[in-house]
Amino acid sequence: MLSFIRKRLAWKLTFGYLLVCSAVLIVVAPLIVRLLGITLLPPVGTGLAVILVLLAGLIFSLRVTRPLRRITDAARKFSGGDFDARVRPRGEDEVAELARAFNQMADQLNEKIRQVETGRNQIQGILEGMIEGVVVIGPSEELLLINSAAREILSIEHPVKPGSLLCEVTRAPEIQDLIRAVSETGRPQLKELTVYAPVERILRAQAAPYAAESGPGVLLVMHEITDIKRLEQLRREFVANVSHELKTPLAAIRGSVETLLDGALQDPAHNRTFVKAIAEESVRLDRLVDDLLTLAQIESRQELVRHEPILIQTFLDQELQRYLAVAQRAQVTLEWSVNPTSLSFLADRRQLAQAIGNLTDNAIKYNHPEGTVRVQAFRQGTEICFRVDDSGIGIPEVDLPRIFERFYRVDKDRSRETGGTGLGLAIVKHVAESHGGSVQVISRPGSGSCFILRFPSAS
Ligand SMILES: Nc1ncnc2c1ncn2[C@@H]1O[C@H](COP(=O)(O)OP(=O)(O)OP(=O)(O)O)[C@@H](O)[C@H]1O
Numbered sequence: 141m142l143s144f145i146r147k148r149l150a151w152k153l154t155f156g157y158l159l160v161c162s163a164v165l166i167v168v169a170p171l172i173v174r175l176l177g178i179t180l181l182p183p184v185g186t187g188l189a190v191i192l193v194l195l196a197g198l199i200f201s202l203r204v205t206r207p208l209r210r211i212t213d214a215a216r217k218f219s220g221g222d223f224d225a226r227v228r229p230r231g232e233d234e235v236a237e238l239a240r241a242f243n244q245m246a247d248q249l250n251e252k253i254r255q256v257e258t259g260r261n262q263i264q265g266i267l268e269g270m271i272e273g274v275v276v277i278g279p280s281e282e283l284l285l286i287n288s289a290a291r292e293i294l295s296i297e298h299p300v301k302p303g304s305l306l307c308e309v310t311r312a313p314e315i316q317d318l319i320r321a322v323s324e325t326g327r328p329q330l331k332e333l334t335v336y337a338p339v340e341r342i343l344r345a346q347a348a349p350y351a352a353e354s355g356p357g358v359l360l361v362m363h364e365i366t367d368i369k370r371l372e373q374l375r376r377e378f379v380a381n382v383s384h385e386l387k388t389p390l391a392a393i394r395g396s397v398e399t400l401l402d403g404a405l406q407d408p409a410h411n412r413t414f415v416k417a418i419a420e421e422s423v424r425l426d427r428l429v430d431d432l433l434t435l436a437q438i439e440s441r442q443e444l445v446r447h448e449p450i451l452i453q454t455f456l457d458q459e460l461q462r463y464l465a466v467a468q469r470a471q472v473t474l475e476w477s478v479n480p481t482s483l484s485f486l487a488d489r490r491q492l493a494q495a496i497g498n499l500t501d502n503a504i505k506y507n508h509p510e511g512t513v514r515v516q517a518f519r520q521g522t523e524i525c526f527r528v529d530d531s532g533i534g535i536p537e538v539d540l541p542r543i544f545e546r547f548y549r550v551d552k553d554r555s556r557e558t559g560g561t562g563l564g565l566a567i568v569k570h571v572a573e574s575h576g577g578s579v580q581v582i583s584r585p586g587s588g589s590c591f592i593l594r595f596p597s598a599s
């Protein structure tokens with residue numbers, strides 16, 4: 141536009157100047173020629189005069205249009221994204237004034253663009269920092285915006301091209317139904333739904349109408365609640381399991397007591413059997429309640445980890461002595477070793493004893509007669525490791541990820557026979573974690589099992 145104006149101005153100036161100069165020449169030239177007494181052929185004089193006038197007109201128009209060209213160039217650079225483009229005003233005439241006005245306008249625009257960019261970056265930063273997945277969908281179900289939490293929730297790994305359709309980047313039919321419901325009703329919708337690809341996730345999704353530039357769109361906010369749902373499920377299972385585990389020994393005690401009261405008390409041949417059953421079941425109840433309390437304390441971190449220096453050789457000698465009689469009864473050989481014998485670290489003695497005790501108890505319980513149990517302690521890098529190997533029945537692969545859950549037992553009957561409640565390994569895991577360590581299991585049915593407890597040596 142400026143270039144067009146500049147060209148028109150140049151033509152007008154040149155044309156106007158030519159007119160004025162021609163008029164002056166027509167009047168003044170004959171007078172000058174006569175005054176100077178120069179005799180020139182009339183056509184030559186006129187030609188010379190015309191050339192002079194043209195040259196003067198050109199120089200004059202260039203002087204006026206050059207600053208305009210500079211303004212045009214600066215405006216072009218500015219519109220091309222170079223927001224620092226400015227013009228240096230020369231003199232005090234109208235063109236210099238125009239250059240100053242241009243610079244002022246460029247400064248203001250620059251400031252406005254900076255403010256818009258800062259605002260946009262802030263919104264982008266907030267969206268990217270949110271744990272909720274946010275998706276903005278246009279009128280044709282095209283993606284206008286998707287934050288990284290939404291990409292994570294919907295398992296979208298590749299970058300999303302602007303304008304792609306939601307159904308092209310993820311398969312989530314329930315989400316598409318929700319978006320359609322909002323488009324059709326024009327009302328916000330809240331729904332709990334499940335997406336499957338590639339992992340199952342439970343979401344609380346809220347979709348609301350959104351006025352996009354191109355027409356009515358949908359704003360979708362998703363919150364992953366898989367963990368909350370899993371915890372709810374675990375709590376329900378836990379209550380059911382505890383009730384069941386308490387009911388079984390209580391029912392046995394009640395049955396024995398009723399039988400005794402019904403007359404068995406006077407039967408010297410059988411009364412001891414019932415009293416023995418009551419004693420066994422009450423021991424079982426006692427153990428169950430103890431384990432539950434321990435778990436609850438470790439989980440709620442009421443029981444603080446009291447670190448004290450532990451000389452591992454002495455510790456294992458003391459703790460594993462107690463299991464020698466149990467192992468002997470099960471015809472299992474129990475042995476232990478520490479390398480180097482001077483190995484020591486900081487840990488909660490009571491909790492460590494419980495964890496090593498539970499692992500050793502399992503290794504003896506789920507073993508064969510003539511089997512072996514070997515407990516080893518050693519340093520590996522910056523960790524102190526306790527490794528419990530047995531030659532027992534082993535654990536099927538499908539059960540391995542679940543054995544550390546509360547009340548999980550591979551063979552319920554065998555475990556119950558041995559008085560197991562399925563809490564031993566849950567306690568081991570919590571002890572490891574409360575010390576900043578971990579527990580690992582390697583096992584195969586028929587080939588024995590290996591549990592490794594790792595503690596950071598600085599703990
Ligand atoms: N060394 C092992 N060999 C084979 N199976 C094992 C071994 N250790 C644990 N398991 C399996 O894992 C399950 C969970 O073990 P956990 O110690 O938590 O419970 P439990 O031994 O049944 O009962 P508790 O230890 O509470 O008395 C057991 O029921 C058993 O099926």
Ligand SMILES: [Mg+2]
Pocket residue numbers: 498501502560563564565
């Ligand atoms: Mg156990």
